[in-house]
Each structure stands twice: as C-alpha cells, then as structure tokens.
Amino acid sequence: MAGKMLFNWLFGGVGLILTFLVSSSHNLFITSLIRSLIAFVIWFLLAFAIRWMLGLSKADPVSLEERASGSEEAEKGLRVDLTTPDEQEAINDMLKPSGTKASENSQGTAAFEPLKPPRLVKTADRDPEELAKAVRHLTED
Structure with a gap:
C-alpha cells in the first residue's frame, strides 16, 4: 500500500507546487500557501479517483472459477470483435459502370431525368398607380 500511497502524495505535491507558483505572483504569501494546501487536498483525492478508475479498467470481470468451468454464458460479452467483413x-x-438504360428500366430503376422546375411567367402589365400604392404600402411598414 505504501507504493500506492506514494502516487497520491506525489500527485498532491504536484498540485501544491503548481498552485503555489501560479498563485504567488498575484497574492500574499499566506494566501498562496492556503490555496496551495487546499489544492494539495483536492489533487490528493483526485489521485484516489484516478487509481480507482484504473483499478476498474484492470479488474477481471470473470472470476477464476467461472473460467475453469468453461461455461459459455459467462464468456458472452467479454470480447469485442473489431474486424469488419471484406x-x-x-x-x-x-464502381463498375452500370449497363444500358434499357437494362436499368427493366430492373425497375428509373433512368436519370433532370429536374424541370416550372418557369416564372410574367403576368399582364399592372396599372402604374396600383404599383405605386404597393410600393408606398411596403415602405410605410
């Protein structure tokens, strides 16, 4: 356990030193020291959390008895196959060019046709007074 606690002490010490160096340029010595001690406690506890997460990632989810029995149910979901089929x-x-248009139509897929949007058609000439009223109405709002 001493080796594991050494990691926590070193991690906390790094936090203490970093906080003291950053804080000492803007604060009084005693304020920097207090903030460094608080940072030491936080970093020390953070090291416990990191060790706990690393311990969970290294933990074996299946006990030795279950492996020895060779039950398939216990082994399901433990391994991930990351290969993809060829x-x-x-x-x-x-990538091969498709056949003729006739062969495409016989298979049920339609041949390419460009989109034909409707054309804008000019309406009959409007009365200039009516257009002026419309412009005045739009500029008032």
Whole structure:
C-alpha cells in the first residue's frame, strides 16, 4: 500500500507546487500557501479517483472459477470483435459502370431525368398607380 500511497502524495505535491507558483505572483504569501494546501487536498483525492478508475479498467470481470468451468454464458460479452467483413467485391460492383438504360428500366430503376422546375411567367402589365400604392404600402411598414 505504501507504493500506492506514494502516487497520491506525489500527485498532491504536484498540485501544491503548481498552485503555489501560479498563485504567488498575484497574492500574499499566506494566501498562496492556503490555496496551495487546499489544492494539495483536492489533487490528493483526485489521485484516489484516478487509481480507482484504473483499478476498474484492470479488474477481471470473470472470476477464476467461472473460467475453469468453461461455461459459455459467462464468456458472452467479454470480447469485442473489431474486424469488419471484406466488402471488396461489393465496392468493385458499385464502381463498375452500370449497363444500358434499357437494362436499368427493366430492373425497375428509373433512368436519370433532370429536374424541370416550372418557369416564372410574367403576368399582364399592372396599372402604374396600383404599383405605386404597393410600393408606398411596403415602405410605410
């Protein structure tokens, strides 16, 4: 346990020194010392939290008896398969040029047609007085 506590003491000491160096340039000596001691306690407790999280990550989730029995139920979910299936053929098929338009239509997929938006049509000429009223109405608001 002494080796583990040494990590906490060193971690707290680093926090104390850093806080004292930063705080001493702007505060009185006693204020810097008090803030450094508070930082030491916080960093010391933070080291406990870090050690606890590292301990959880290293902990073996399955006990030795369960491994010895060889039950498949106990081993489910312990390992992750990070390999992906080989999709090289599917990629090559996508890159190949597709057949003629007739073959596409026979398969049920429509051939490409560009979008034809409706054209803006000019309405009949308006009365100039009516246009002036509209402009005045818009400028008043």
